[in-house]
Amino acid sequence: MAYLETKGLEVSFDGFKAVDGLDFSVNQGELRCLIGANGAGKSTTLDIISGKTRQSAGSILLDGVDITDKHEHHRARAGIGRKFQVPSIFSELTVRENLQLAYSKQTSIRHNIFSWPGSAGRERIEEVVELTGLRDRLDTQASFLSHGETQWLEISMLIIQDSKIILMDEPTAGMTIGETQKTAAIFNSLKGHHTLVVVEHDMTFVREIAEIITVLHQGKLLAEGTVGEIEINPRVQEAYLGSGGISHA
Amino acid sequence: MMNSKSLRTLIGYTIFSAAVLLLPLLIDDAYTLNKFSRYLILGLATLGLSLAWGYTGILNLGHAAFFGLGAYCMAMYLKLQTVPVHTGTGGLPDFMVWNNVEQLPWFWEPFHWSYLAITAGIGIPVLLAVMLGWFVFRARIAGVFVAIITLAMLVIINLLLIDQQRYTGGFNGITDLAWLTIGGIEFDPYSKTFYYLSAGSLVVCLLGTGIFTHTKAGLILQAIRNDPDRVRFLGYDVSAYQILAFALSAGIAGLAGMLYAMVLEFASPTFVGVSLSLSMVIWCAVGGRGSLLAATLGAILVNAAQGSLSENFLETWQLILGGFFVLIVLFLPKGLISIGELIRWRRKRTDRVQVQVLSSTKRARGIS
Incomplete structure (x- = not known):
């Protein structure tokens, strides 16, 4: 089907x-x-x-x-996860913060006001930056990434988001x-x-x-x-x- | 795990809180203490604004509406506490007697109780923000249109307060207020007790919002400021988070407004004025809207500068302050907080210029 x-x-x-x-x-x-x-x-x-x-x-x-x-x-x-033609990432935030946001299993306000950005999904983020080679860039502000790295970041975000269909x-x-x-x-x-x-x-x-x-x-x-x-x-x-x-x- | 940015923020918060709480040790003069209480309260209101504007990207030009509603709630309570000095024989506020009102209107009744009044002073602004936010953010209205709508809200409330003179005191507002007394403690606006109330409120709100912005929800708010569409495609309900930020911001403004009515011992439509509301936006921008502490400091500094300039340069102080704002907007678009960044950038540029000069001399000599 x-x-x-x-x-x-x-x-x-x-x-x-x-x-x-x-x-x-x-x-x-x-x-x-x-x-x-x-x-x-x-x-x-x-x-x-x-x-x-x-x-x-x-x-x-x-x-x-x-x-x-x-x-x-x-x-x-x-x-459903989506990657855009023009890379769409949070340019004012760091790579790590972008990835933490993409880890969006919990979307409710009630959950998110009582949790730290790094408290969940750390292993998953580690895995994905290993795969996409962004490990050294984790604390870089996303606007300072090269074009290729920006594309990579958005792809990493989609993998972390773990959508069934991308x-x-x-x-x-x-x-x-x-x-x-x-x-x-x-x-x-x-x-x-x-x-x-x-x-x-x-x-x-x-x-x-x-x-x-x-x-x-x-x-x-x-x-x-x-x-x-x-x-x-x-x-x-x-x-x-x-x-x-x-x-x- | 704490990165250097969070560490710097924590140090900043600690120094600021300590300074604010220790200030009365240096000041003995009641008038100066009252002045500083006022600056801190305006700083508190601006803290609220920076949460909505700096963090979430909601440019709210009607922030003073939330501030003023808080002030009126407190003023209504404190007015009813003056029985019978500034009220008629039936416990009716003096301005109502002059306007031939015969009975206390129903919506004044709850303001006989301090706890109801304080709840209303925060609850009414929050409720208004949630209602307005529900319509605005769910319809995906953004940017300058939010600014126009919030400004319109401010003007409507301002006009209502002036127009309903029988119930609100009109242009004069609600004057001749009692001092707040809770649990046997009297908050005389010229006392250290009152200073600690304002300073304590500010420190608690600053730390509370500081922690809040470091949660996942706080990160989502910053992401919304950056690119709301991207946030939606990650599965977060953007409008709900915007309403949350807007409501929190309004609640803080309401609290600040209540304290403001206490420190000045009156509440008037100027508290809900366009001029005050826009001033708050300027204070926020001067300090640095991207940081809660910077915005708060901005409000305190500008008001302190305004105070001392107006005492020393009777005629030209507004001109001096205006020039100062222009300079900041031109050279420090991120506010005074970014002054360190500017210095670092200049130094780097000087280095680069020197390198360029060096290489061009080499070229001229044919070395390269």
Whole structure:
């Protein structure tokens, strides 16, 4: 059974339909790549699923539960985590504080006014900074991190948040080749425990991590299949004409 | 586990608390003591503001509304304690007699009891903050719009107090108050007892809010100031935390207002005035809104400076103070607390300039 499912999802900005009747589903533990030309509706789809943008029609089911009308924080509690295209971290706080905030198993005021930020999740934070190489930066204010490190911080936050499904919007944007490879390794290790939906332009990266690719075009689902199937799909090639073919997208 | 930042904060709090509590050993003059009590009380009100503005990013231009409501609650109680000197024969406040009010209005009745009055002085501002916050923050109103709404609230309350002269004393407010007496202790505003009441309230609130800001909830508030959307995607209910900060801030303002009515021995619509409210924002900014202690110190310093400048430069003191504010906004946007940062930065820059000069001379000589 599908873990995350959207039915007839639709959203329009001033008459322009960014997402147009999208039926899309992901299974538990799967890593799904979402690709498509600029304006295909990839980021908007993530925005709708995470609750940042309201859909004008359609519904979203998470593990069989309808979350269509829930606020962002309720969706986050239900298990949806989100990484943004422009890294979204707390720049005025230290790396450690950012990670402590991401450890959000307890969200109620009543609990949080009686607990210290470091009292829970310390082992988890240690594990994750080991994985992402941010250990030496724990007491650095986040605004002083390099671009790559900032991306890493947000990815670390998502891992610590321990969402069941993680929506990643261009996680490797601005990363060096080495950093991108390390990201691919991490993503491969997350498969199975987490369900991931990754929007990505870098086809090398997609080939390294993807099992199944979903191609969006003008807000609609164009094709779905393995990397090999998608690369030879004539409809995909047609849609990508003008942008130099899928490999250069 | 304590990092250097927390340690510095702790040392700052300790020195400040000790200084405030030991001050009466140096001062014997009742007038000066009363003046310092007043500064500390205004510092307390500003502490509340910095919790909402500096920590959570809620720019509240109507902070004096919470302050003034606290002051009026205390004034109503203390007025009823003056029976029969400043009240009519039926225990009716003098201004009501002049306005032909024949019976004490129902909402004045609870103010016969000190504990009810004190509860109201904190509870009413908190309740108002929760109600306003519920509408504002749940609708995700932020930034300058919060400033406009809180300012509007302030003006409405101010106008109501002036307009309802029969019940509130109008422009004059509630004057000729008794001294608060609790458990046989009399709080004469010119006494050390009263000074310790103000200083104790300030120290307790400062330590309490200091601890609060170091909890997980306090960290969430700072995160909300930084990026509320990110906080939502982590699963926290942002509006609930904003309401909490706003209500705490209002409660502290209410307490400060009650003390203020006691120290000045009256309450008037100026306590709920736009001018006082904006002044609090300025004090907060002058000290440093990012730190509770800095904001409190800012209020105390500006008021002390205002006091001594107005005594020494009768004509030009406002000009001097205004110039001082402009300088701070231009060169110390984080407030006086950041003066150390500025010095460190200047020193680093001088070093860099020297390195640059050195390397350019080398280049000129063709060494490089």
